[in-house]
Amino acid sequence: MTSVAFEKTLLNASELASALARMADAMASELKNDDAVFLAGIPTRGVPLAKRLARELAVRGVECDCGSVDISMYRDDLGMREGISPLQNTELPVDLDRRTLVLVDDVQHTGRTARAAIEAVLAFGRPRRICLAVLVDRGGRELPIRPDFTGTQLSVAPNVRVRVRLAESDNGEEGAFAS
């Protein structure tokens, strides 16, 4: 994907890297005593983000597994959007019940995605604890759900679209952008 003409950069590549590092620091101190932490990325960009965070946490002495949780089937707006995207893979461990599960997403906006993700996870098991980690909290919450770990906090007008691009999924491009 190439950059759109009227895009404004919110985070460049190095700012993104330090935001991720801040998150990893906070997560490491919070989760160091938890057993069997599992990072569940929310497709699309939550999945590579979860993998990066797992590496960062490993450096900080916290070992954890990674997977994904697709929220499509748990959305509350079926038929209200213009078509739907294909379902993505869900990879969660079978022994979810005793674990700490961290939902990882790129952008926090209304909170509806996180709500759906929580419901999706609960269909697979009963984690001891569920946390939420997002790279960019852009504001605009519609549900009482706020992230436990945030890379950066921004206040963005409601009609602005915030996109995160990651090298793994966006042809090497890296950063957060508003359009």
Place this chain on the structure above:
Amino acid sequence: MSGGSVNIRGGRVIDPSSGRDETGDVFVVNGKFAKQPAEGAEEVDASGLVVCPGFVDIHVHLREPGQGAKETVESGTKAAAAGGFTSVVAMPNTQPTADHPGIIAWLRNRAKACGAVNVFPTGAITVGSQGEQLAPIGAMAGAGIVAVTDDGRCVQNHEVMRRAAEYCGMFGLPIMDHCQDASLAGSEAVMHEGYWSTLLGLPGWPRMAEEIIVARNVMLSEATGTRIHCQHISSGGSVNILREARARGVAISGEVCPHHIALTDEALAGYDSNFKMNPPLREQSDIDALLGGVADGTIDILATDHAPHTVYEKEVELAAAPFGIVGLETAVGLFCEILLHRRPVIDLPRMVAMLTINPSRLIGIDRGTLSVGSPGDITLLDPNRSWIVDKETFLTKGRNTPFHGWQLRGRAVRTIVDGRTVWKLGA
């Protein structure tokens, strides 16, 4: 009933009964064609138009008695007038079936009271068109039928059909037959049996269901001498059978309807019941053969099979929908468009003959001609006039047409019955 008078001047006068084709005048005095103009009569400037004998449609379902929701004598004959037809032949598959002289008399009275054009009744061949016992054909002949037919059905028993042919000879009545073998057609068929019926999963009936009966009729006509007319020919094979028989001088004939040369079975792909008719739309090879039959005179009559139905009857699953479409108000446009413009297979005088003198001769009426002394029925035709079919402007009660929105070239602009204008374009 005394007729009107009118002087029509300056048109291209085509009268196939006499071979006349020239720019000239036509006069009607007191309802009859005359040599001299009528004093003080209406003057009609026909320059740029074709002046023909009034068109005769030998295949119309007026639906009365019994099915006035579909059509009435009044609405059906108004539609005929608007389509350029001055005479229609009414089919007997009404409720009850027109199989006795009382119903024939009723229909004639009704037509006299509220018919916009001439109505010629037919009677059923068999009682209730059940194909078993001969209807009182002699009594109906006395009441004024011009032919017998079980249209909508077909006499399956060849012995019954043979006796009907023999019996009709006594009155000089032709038989019009809806050629269809019931066992081959099956009771559930809704369309032509072929690639499209296979793909769409719709039960179809094959060409041979028609051809077998056309061949039977050739044999029966040859054996009895009675004229048998094969209605709405749809299959190319039927044309070949007719061609061979007519070359031998057998008194057999056939008609073709607009839809069978305008559309193919592919039209059923949307399951639209406005494409469901009996006989069904067939394939391009059939259209080609039908047009070949028109070109060489094997088929010498054009008809509509005007079959109005209500919207609610037609707006159902295809299997449940009745057969048939309306045709009176689109036929002339379609015939001009297809036979003269799109695939010129015949010239204008030939087409006029197929709409006038040929059907008149079949049923033995003194119309379809401009000859002096005959009833003054005239159709003024603009064979090049471009127009768009709009079913909402139809005078028929039926809206069941597959031609809505079609652009056609050729339209009747004025219809005159017995010297009186019964319809005028834009009036």
Place this chain on the structure above:
Amino acid sequence: MKWQRKDLTELRGLSAEEITCILDTASEFKGVGQRRLKKVPSLRGKTLINLFVEASTRTRTSFELAAVRLSADVVNITAGSSSLSKGESLKDTAKNLEALAADLIVLRHSAAGAAQFLAERLRAGVINAGDGSHEHPTQGLLDTFTIRERLGRIAGVKVGIVGDIRFSRVARSNLHALKKLGAEVIFIGPPTLVPPEFQRAGASISHRLDDVLGELDVINLLRIQHERQKAGYFPGTGEYAALFGLNAERAARLKPGALVMHPGPIHRGVELDGSVADGPQSVILDQVTNGLAVRMAILYLCASAPREQEETL
């Protein structure tokens, strides 16, 4: 691709991409059956009506279960219990159901084109659960899904479908789905039941099962109806079984790894011997399981299609 259709009336009009989208979606839904909660809330608050004007317990149950797993509310209407038996038109019945705010209508009907007829007239999504001899799209999809799952591909696979092809909506839906994804389809049966017109639609035709048996990667046996015998399409079930039935002796001549399929219900001993139906090559019960996943996918996708909003003043 993004799914855009509110209805599924036939597979003939779908693109290969759309069919693949359905199969991929079904794969994900198949996983739901393995979750602790075998139910997702996708269709919560939506109402699905199973309108079965022609009886079918099997298909209706599968659709009902699919809808329940998607958290939809389900109402079943069968021919005998509906106003259709009192002469109400299909259109009026369906309009009434829509007035009761049905979001999806699953229609089984004896008339070909019935689903399309409704789809054109309703805002609700219409899913064809079999219309006359036309199509049975979800069956075609679940068969295709099962083949893809077992053999890993569709392109190049040789599928023989045996039996009453002429009247079979299953055969037609299979043909369209399989051809679009690159399979080869052979229709097998007597000429009375396998009309040559199918060649133009892309099928090969054989009237001799024994000639092609050894080439097939998949053999799908269709149920033989006694009505066809009465109508003269074949002399009797005994002769049919002798010529076209998959018995143990014929099954032994199948390719190793070839799949045996049947849309059910089976006439054991006619089109398929019991030992083969229950044998190692049979995937008949996979078909049933996959049918649920495919139907969940279809309901999910069709419910997701954007609806035109009613005009408000």
